[in-house]
Amino acid sequence: MRRARLTIDPAALRHNLAVAREAARGRTVFAAVKADGYGHGLLTVAAALASADIDGFAVATPGEGLALREAGHDQRVLVLQGALTTDELDLAVTRSLEVVVHDLAQIDLIEHHAAALPDVSLRVWLKVDTGMHRAGLAPDRIPGARARLRACAAVAPRVGLMTHFARADEPDPSFTDTQIERFRSVGANWDGETSLCNSAALLGSESAGGDSVRPGIMLYGGNPFIVGEAAQHDLRPAMTLTTSLIAVREVPAGEAIGYGGRFVAPETMPVGVAAVGYGDGYPRHAPDGTPILVKGRRAQIVGRVSMDLVTVDLRGIEARVGDPVECWGEALPIDEVARAAGTISYELMCQVSGQLRNEARILIEANGSTG
Numbered sequence: 627m628r629r630a631r632l633t634i635d636p637a638a639l640r641h642n643l644a645v646a647r648e649a650a651r652g653r654t655v656f657a658a659v660k661a662d663g664y665g666h667g668l669l670t671v672a673a674a675l676a677s678a679d680i681d682g683f684a685v686a687t688p689g690e691g692l693a694l695r696e697a698g699h700d701q702r703v704l705v706l707q708g709a710l711t712t713d714e715l716d717l718a719v720t721r722s723l724e725v726v727v728h729d730l731a732q733i734d735l736i737e738h739h740a741a742a743l744p745d746v747s748l749r750v751w752l753k754v755d756t757g758m759h760r761a762g763l764a765p766d767r768i769p770g771a772r773a774r775l776r777a778c779a780a781v782a783p784r785v786g787l788m789t790h791f792a793r794a795d796e797p798d799p800s801f802t803d804t805q806i807e808r809f810r811s812v813g814a815n816w817d818g819e820t821s822l823c824n825s826a827a828l829l830g831s832e833s834a835g836g837d838s839v840r841p842g843i844m845l846y847g848g849n850p851f852i853v854g855e856a857a858q859h860d861l862r863p864a865m866t867l868t869t870s871l872i873a874v875r876e877v878p879a880g881e882a883i884g885y886g887g888r889f890v891a892p893e894t895m896p897v898g899v900a901a902v903g904y905g906d907g908y909p910r911h912a913p914d915g916t917p918i919l920v921k922g923r924r925a926q927i928v929g930r931v932s933m934d935l936v937t938v939d940l941r942g943i944e945a946r947v948g949d950p951v952e953c954w955g956e957a958l959p960i961d962e963v964a965r966a967a968g969t970i971s972y973e974l975m976c977q978v979s980g981q982l983r984n985e986a987r988i989l990i991e992a993n994g995s996t997g
C-alpha cells in the first residue's frame with residue numbers, strides 16, 4: 627500500500643522544452659520556474675532543463691535567482707518582479723540577475739543606489755503595459771524611463787523591453803493582436819532585446835515575435851489554452867500525484883458520506899477511501915464527480931475532500947485495499963481535474979504540499995535521473 631506520492635518526470639520536462647524550442651524557432655527560451663517551479667520543485671526543474679541546455683530561467687524574485695545560482699546554475703536569470711530593495715539590487719549585480727522594471731519606483735531605487743554599484747553591472751528590462759493593466763509602465767512612460775536608466779552608469783546599455791499578455795489563452799486572438807501592436811509602436815527600433823510570449827502566445831500567436839520567449843505552464847505539461855487538451859500540443863505531464871486505497875466499504879442507501887454529508891448514497895454502494903487530501907494539495911473544493919483513477923479506471927470522488935483522505939465512488943469498479951489511485955498526471959490530465967474543481971492547472975500544481983515535493987526531489991536524486 628502506498629501513501630500520497632508526487633512523481634516528477636524529468637524526461638517529460640525535457641520533451642516539453644523541445645516542443646517550446648521548436649515553436650520558438652531560434653529565439654532565446656527563458657523557462658518560467660517561479661513558485662517553486664510551478665510546484666514541481668525549483669531545483670528539480672532547473673536540473674532537468676539545464677541538462678537540455680536551457681538558455682535561461684524566469685523567476686519572480688531575486689531570492690529565487692539566488693537559489694538557482696547557489697545550486698550552480700549559470701544560465702541567464704530574468705527576475706520578473708525586479709528589485710524592490712537596495713539589497714535585492716546588490717544581489718542582482720553580484721549574482722548576475724537581470725531585473726525587470728515595471729514601476730517608476732524601481733527606477734528611483736536604481737538611481738538612488740547606482741553610485742554604490744559598479745559601472746555597467748546591472749542588466750535591466752523595461753516592462754511595458756500593453757493592456758493587461760497589472761504590472762508595467764504605460765507606453766508613453768517608456769521613453770522617459772529608458773532615458774533615466776541610460777543616465778545611470780551602473781545600468782548596462784541596451785535595456786530590454788518586455789510585455790505580458792492578458793488573454794493569449796483565449797480562442798479569439800484580437801486582444802493579443804492589439805497588445806502586439808501596442809508593443810510594436812513602443813518598441814520600434816528598440817536597440818535592446820525584446821520579449822513578449824508566455825506559453826499560450828508561443829504556441830498560438832506566431833506573429834508575436836520578440837528575441838526571447840518565456841514559456842511556463844507548457845513545460846510542465848499543462849494546457850496553456852482554455853479550450854482543448856495539452857496532448858493536442860504534444861505536451862506531456864511532468865507531475866503525477868498518486869496514492870492507494872486504504873479502505874473499501876459499503877455505504878447503505880440513504881447514508882451520507884464525509885463531512886457535512888454532502889453526498890448521499892442513492893443505493894447501497896461500494897466506496898473507496900484514498901490516502902490523499904487537501905493537506906497534500908488535492909483541491910478541497912473538488913465537487914462530487916471530480917474524476918480520479920482507480921486501478922487505471924475512471925472513477926469519481928464523492929463527499930467532501932478531507933485533509934488526508936478522499937472518498938471515491940467504486941460502483942462498476944472491482945477494487946480492493948491497496949489498489950493504485952491516480953489523482954492527476956500521466957493517465958488523467960491535470961486540466962480535467964482543475965476544470966472539475968473550478969480552477970486551473972497552475973493552481974493545482976502550485977498547491978502540492980512541500981513535503982511531497984521534497985520527497986519527489988529526493989527520489990529523483992536517488993535515481994540519478996536528472997541528467
Ligand SMILES: *Cc1c(COP(=O)(O)O)cnc(C)c1O
Pocket residue numbers: 658660706790823824825826840841842843844850
Ligand atoms: C509566469 C509568467 C510567464 C509564463 O506564463 P505561462 O502562462 O505559464 O506560460 C511568462 N511571463 C511572465 C511575466 C510571467 O509572470
